Amino acid sequence: MTQHSDAAGASASDAAPTSIAARAMASLRPQGSPYLEGLNAEQRRAVEATDGPVLVLAGAGTGKTRVLTTRIAHLIATGKARPFDILSVTFTNKAAREMKHRIGGLIGPAGEGMPWLGTFHSIGTKILRRHAELVGLRSDFTILGMDDQLRLMKQVIVDQNIDEKRWPARALSSAIDGWKNRGLLPEQVPPGEAQAFAFGKGGALYSAYQARLLTLNAADFGDLLLLCLKLWRENPDVLENYQQRFRYILVDEYQDTNVAQYLWLRLLAQGHRNVACVGDDDQSIYGWRGAEVDNILRFEHDFPGAVVVRLERNYRSTGHILAAASGLIAKNEGRLGKTLRTEDVAGEKVTVSGAWDSEEEARQVAEAIESLQVKQHPLSEIAVLVRISAQMREIEDRFVQLGLPYRVIGGPRFYERAEIRDALAYLRVTANPSDDLAFERIFNTPKRGLGDATLQALHAFSRAQGVPLLQAARLVVETDELKPRARSGVRALVESFSRWSRLVGSQPHSEVAQTILEESGYTEMWQKEKSADAAGRLENLKEFVRSMEEFPDLAAFLEHVSLVMEASEQEGADRVSLMTLHAAKGLEFDTVFLPGWEDGLFPNQRALDESGRAGLEEERRLAHVGLTRARKRAKLSFAVNRRIHGLWSSTVPSRFIDELPEDSVDVLDAPAHFSAGASRFDRNPTPFGSSYGTPGWQRAQANTAQSGNANGYGVGNRTPTNRGGPRQIEGELIAKSTGAPSAFSVDMRVFHTKFGPGTVAGVDGNKLTVDFDKAGRKMVLDSFIQAA
DNA sequence: AGAACGCCAATTTTT
C-alpha cells in the first residue's frame, strides 16, 4: 500500500503538510525505498513491522537510532502517517535533536516539521499548556528547576512547623519525586509511605507542595508528566483526542522509562495501538532515578501480541571487546537475553592492569594515552570512564601536570550554574512579575542591603493582599512598614523591574538582558569578585546573553531553558574525554580507559547496600555499558590502595574482572617495572623545586618509575610498547619549549582556568612555576595560562 | 555583611 486512505482523505483540508509528505514520497518512489537499503534483516523487520505493538531489543552498537529514524521515514514515505501523526519520544534533548537531524537526512525537509518529536517532558509541556486550566494552571505556567523546587519545599516544611534539620528539603524532594515518578498524586500515595516522612506528615507535605505550585502557577519536572495523567484521567475526551491524533508512537530508550512515563505511554497507545518501543534491558542504568527495567521486561505482557525484534549484530566493537562485554552481562539474571555478535576482527584483547594506588593508576592511564598520542591516535577518540566523579580529580591533576588536553563531559550543566540561574531569575521576573521564586532568588543578589526581615515583611504583605511578591513590594514601599534603608532598596528594585518590563518588546531581548545585568549591578558583582572562577562566570554570562539571540522572543527563550538544561558543547579541539560511566551512554570511542574496577567502588558499595542483587545487576549493566563504548581498545585497571573520604584504604579488584571471559582478556603484568617508586611512599622530596618539570627532571622520574619493585604485588602494567612512551613525549615537550621563548616572565600576573589567578615564580621554556593565590605553587604549561 | 570556624557527609543525574 502506498497511499493510506486517511492520509488521502485529509489532504484536501490539510494541504500544506500533506503536500510536503507527498513530495517526499514522490522523490523516494522512483528508486523504491532507498532508505531501507543497507539495513540488515532484523533492522528491516523492525522498520517494516509498522502496525501493532513492537518491541525492538537493540543491543549496544546495533543501529538503534538508525532503526528508529528509518521507521519514521518509512511511515511517512509509505503514506501511513504524516509527520504530525507520529509521536516520537526520547529522554534527552540530545537524542531528540539527533533524531530530527537524521530524519531530515532521510526524507528531506518533511522531517523538520515533526511537531511531536521530543523528550517526554517537552511533549508533556506542550500538551499541558493547551489544557492547563483543566489541571488548575494557566497556560503560561513556569517550569521549576531543581533549585526552585528545593526552595519551595523548604518553605513548605517550615510552614508546617517541621524541623527542617531532621527532615531536610532534599529528602522530601526525593520522596515526592519518587512518588511522581510512580505516577502518584498526593491522594494516591500509599498511606504507609506517606506516614514514613516527618512523623506521618509526608502526605500532607506533598499536598501542600502541590498547592503551593498551583498558587505560583508553576510545575516541576515530575508534574509535566503526572499532570498529563491527571488531565487525561479526568477528561476522557481530551485523552481520546490525543489517542486519535497519534497514529504511531515510537519510544527511544524504553528501558529508562519510569512508571509515570509508562502509564503516559500506555494511555496514549490505547488509541491506535501502534506503539514501537526501542531499548536495551542490558543498558538500564537509571534505576536509582526511578527507571523501571520491569517496563521493558514486561512489554509483551502489557501489549499482547507484540512483535519482538532483537538486534544483536554489533557494528561498533571488535570481537574481544564484544566477547568481554557479553560474557560479563551474561551473569545477570533479570534480563531478556541477547547475544551480541560482530563480523569484525577479533582485535585487541581487553587489558586488565593493577596499580599500587590510585595516583599511580592515573599516571598509568595518562602515560598510555601519551603513547597512543605518539602513535597518532586522535585524543578525541580516547575516553576515560569512571564510576564516580570523585575519581576524576586525580586523573585531571595528572593531565594538567602533563599538559594533556582533556574535556570533562557532564558535570554541572550550563543552566544550573549559579550565575546563569541568577540571570535567568532576573529575566523571569521581568517577563512574569508574579514569578515569586525567581524574585526571591535575586531579591538580594547582588547585595542591596535587603535581609531576611524585609523578605518576611514582603511575604506577609503578599499573603495578606493575595498578590505576588513583586506587587507586594510595590505596595509596601508606599507604606512605613519597612525601615528607610530597606525601603529605598526595595523601591529601587521595584522601579528597576518596571523599567525593564517596559523594555521588553521595544528592544531585542538579548539587549534587554544585557541592560538588566548591568543596571542591576549583577555583572559588576562578579567583576569585583576576584575568586578563581569569577572570570569564567562572566564568560558564562556573555555566552548566556549571546545564546538568547537564537530565540525569537524572551518567552521562547525561557521555555527553552527550563526544559533544556544543557549548553552547546563546543567541539573542535582534540581532547581526551573524561566522564562518568553514566554520562558515556550513547557515546563511542576507539579507545576507552576504565579505571577503578575495585569492589566497593565498582560495583559500588552503596548500590549494593541499598538495592542488593538488583543493585549489583545494575552495576554490572554499567560495566557492560562501559565496555561497549569501545570500538578497538578497552583498558581496565584497578588500584590496590585508594583514598576514600580522605583516608587511604586497601582495595580488592572488582568481582567483575573475574567475570570476564579469560580468552578475551590480557592481564598486563610486568612486576619488574612496577612503578612503586613514584607512589606516595617514595615521592620526590622537592616536587616544587625549580627544576621540577624540566626535561631532566622528567627523565629522572621516568627512570625512577622503571626501577624495581618495592612491594610484593605482582601486577603492574608497563608493557614494552608504552615504555618508550615517556621519552618520545619528552622529546615533544622539549621541541615545544625550545620553539619559541615564553611570553611570560617572573612576577607577571597570570590566570589559569583551573587554578585561578597567580604570580609567575619561575620560567623554564614553556613550563612555568606559578604561585597561585588560591592553589599554591604549581608547575603548569604556558599554553594553559593567560596574562592577567 | 563578610570572614572564619567547626561540623558533617560523602554515587550515578535528565528533564
Next chain:
DNA sequence: TTGGCGTTCT
C-alpha cells in the same frame, strides 16, 4: 580530603 552548610565573630 574536600565541600557545603550553619554558626559565630568581627
